[in-house]
Amino acid sequence: MLTLHGFPFSNYHNIVKHALMQKGVPFDEHICYPHSAEMMAVNPTGKVPxxxxxxxxxxxxxxxxxxxxxxxxxxxxxxxxxxxxRAQVRQMIKISELYLELPARRLLPAVLGNVELPAATFEEVKAVLERGAQAIKMLAVFQPYLAGSEISLADIYLRYALAIPKMVGPSRLDWDVMEAVPGLAAWDAMMADTDVARKIDEDQRANTEEFMAYISGS
Ligand SMILES: N[C@@H](CCC(=O)N[C@@H](CS)C(=O)NCC(=O)O)C(=O)O
Structure with missing residues (x-):
């Protein structure tokens, strides 16, 4: 059987887990953390998933x-x-990754590790996030999914790419991606209201304590 290696707190892990569940592909979930020997054995970068x-x-x-x-x-x-x-779906995936997930991730050390970051970092991050939000605003049709009447990888990718922008935007940037893109909040609520998303969110909550212990020990 196919094995997904990673941990349920991870948004990147959950993108792949959601796609597997949406497709009904059976899989084993092997819980392991970044840069562990188990992860290095399957991924040369040591990242999850x-x-x-x-x-x-x-x-x-x-x-x-x-x-x-x-x-x-x-x-x-x-x-x-x-x-x-197909290319338009991939375009939204790429934008979700490069202009929403990755810039917001730069603020995680401040949020999770109490690290002081320079003011310029916050300004840079906010500028890129605003560009990402503007791009999604222009590209997504919300009918009711991002690319039309059928769920696509763009919906799955964006759901989890938004996790960190939703967390750091209001608290650190005085900016909320959910307000910046009309229709996004309703779409997000719709995406959450499915058996697949509920299971993933429940697994994520159940993994929180173990993940925090991993963070504080790493
Ligand atoms: N580009 C990678 C990013 C994966 C990623 O950053 N995963 C996080 C967990 S959510 C991780 O492993 N972080 C540890 C690290 O950056 O060294 C992907 O799309 O899979």
Missing amino acids: AMTTEQGTKLSESSVLVEYLEDKYPDIPLLPADPEA
Whole structure:
């Protein structure tokens, strides 16, 4: 059986877990933390998540993993068939990663580790986040999903890419992504109101204590 390696507190882990569950692909969840010997054995970067496929191939990088799932298990598609529409879904995935998740992540040391960051970092992060939010505002159709009437990888990716912007925006930047993009809050509530999302959120809550212990020990 396919194995997903990582931990349920991780938003990147949950992108892949959500895609697996949405597609109904059976998998084992092997709980391990970044840079542990177990993780290094399956992912040379040591980051979460990684996957061992049914064939035994070890793969990493969340976007690569969800694309692999789409290639390997096409029965329940999460990308449109039309190449133009497929590219538009991938465009929203890329924007979610580069202009929302990654810049907001730069503030995690301040939030989780009480590290003092220079004011310029906050300004830089806010400028990139505003650009990401503006791009999603222009690209997403919310009918009711980002790319139209069917859920796609863009919806799954953005749901978890928003985790850190939602946390650091109001508390550190005096800015709220949920207000910056009309329709985003309703879409987010709709995405949360599914069996798959509820299970993932429940697993995340259950992993919080262990994850915090990992953070304080690392
Ligand atoms: N580009 C990677 C990012 C994964 C990532 O940053 N995962 C976090 C956990 S949410 C991690 O492993 N952090 C440890 C580190 O950055 O060394 C992906 O898309 O899978």
